[in-house]
Amino acid sequence: MDQAISTSPEGIRRLRDEHHALRARDFCDRFQISEAQLVAAYTGQGVTRIKAHPDDIMPRIERLGEVMALTRNASCVHERVGTYGNYKSGPHAAMILQPEIDLRLFPSHWVSAFALDEQTDKGMKRSIQIFDAAGDAVHKIHLRETSNHDAWADVIAELATEDTSDTLEVAPRKPAEAAKSNPDKRELLRSEWRKMTDTHQFLRLTSKLKMNRLGAYRIVGTPFVERMPPEAVDAALQSLAGSGTEIMLFVGNRGCIQIHGGPIETLRAMGPWQNVMDARFNLHLRLDHIHEVYVVNKPTQRGPAVSLEAFDAEGNIILQIFGRATTERDSRPEWETLLSALPRLQTEDAV
Structure with missing residues (x-):
């Protein structure tokens, strides 16, 4: 593992330019920063800080139409194409109940969130990304060609916060709970x-x-x-x-x-x-x-x-x-x- 870099936004952006071919998560693992800190470093440069609570995000996502929902842990990535809707709020657990996008959400872990407009070789790439207190990704929403891009600016304007800082403080990652038997x-x-x-x-x-x-x-x-x-x-x-x-x-x-x-x-x-590579569902x-x-x-x-x-x-x-x-x-x-x-x-x- 490479030595940890300075978490100054300038240092993160400079090193990211030098290692642009690495996937974001691999870059963060290699240089010992959180993925949320990497995203935050570009605030004002295609990245907007937004409200993180699912009660704010989920009702508005419906207006974006068909998107790709992504949830992962360290060993598995789950990607599903569909539409958001039928949101059920709750103080401890919330839900999206749709035929294709089916989610259980735990709001206490939705700590920071960002909207990304990234110019790539394949055109504009737009996403909403939510992170926990340690800066690990909780959930991501990626727009597709079939999404309602005309609604994007209004949705993000409604979700945007007044925070324009490009730094982010994160907490230590909590270890896994050991098996408890009696x-x-x-x-x-x-x-x-x-x-x-x-x-x-x-x-x-x-x-x-x-x-x-x-x-x-x-x-x-x-x-x-x-x-x-x-x-x-x-x-x-x-x-x-x-x-x-x-x-x-x-x-x-x-x-x-x-x-x-x-x-x-x-x-x-x-x-x-091992990868499931179906038209509307991918698993890695x-x-x-x-x-x-x-x-x-x-x-x-x-x-x-x-x-x-x-x-x-x-x-x-x-x-x-x-x-x-x-x-x-x-x-x-x-x-x-x-x-x-x-x-x-x-x-x-x-x-």
Whole structure:
């Protein structure tokens, strides 16, 4: 890793000019600055500071028409083309509920936001980018050729703040929460798990038992959870591609979870990345970051909700995949058949 640079905006812009070929996130990792600080350094030079709260942003985004929504974590990028709308506000959690753009938003992590007008070799590139307290990207909205560019100036004028500073103070990045288990309460966990009637009850259950998601998965055992080898995720994606099986694929961070609902068609591996490259949905997954994988079965009133879930070495959740639920049932037999055919851990590795 290169030595950290001065976080003065002049120093950031100068070094960025010297390394313009690097992707923004790679540049920031290499020189130990946050992505928000990089964007802020160009305030007044194609970048406008805007209000960061989803209550301000989301109702206005509808006027931009068809856009690309992007949510990522360190191991996975989720990109979905569609329109924003049907915004549901909430003090702790908010939602966008659209057929293509389906989001869960956590406003306390929406700390700074910017509108970008970037002149590139391919023309003007416009986006809205939201960051958390550490300066990590929470959510991005990219305009496309099919977007309503005529509405852009008015939307940004309504969102703009009076802050024209090109510097940004960020907080230290919070570490991942380590797996929390309580083996003494394993049987109580199993008993309460059987009583679940909705998947949303799971986090309340683990909190009550002073555990978290990964900690509970590690101890609850079958038939509720089965640990899988890391390669099971890629095997699942390869089986899904072109099969027509509809899934719900969740990728998120502390501030936003983005959901793809539907089938996937085209996979394209590139180095450590496995990529879904469909017309309106792209996924970019670092397979080498996958450390723990589980098949998880949660009972609901409409049948079992069965998921495949991947975690990195620090315990961060990378993605979750469910069979797509319908109004009648939470289960999807073809998804469960696919899961049953995935590679399993050797017995000695499954402990």
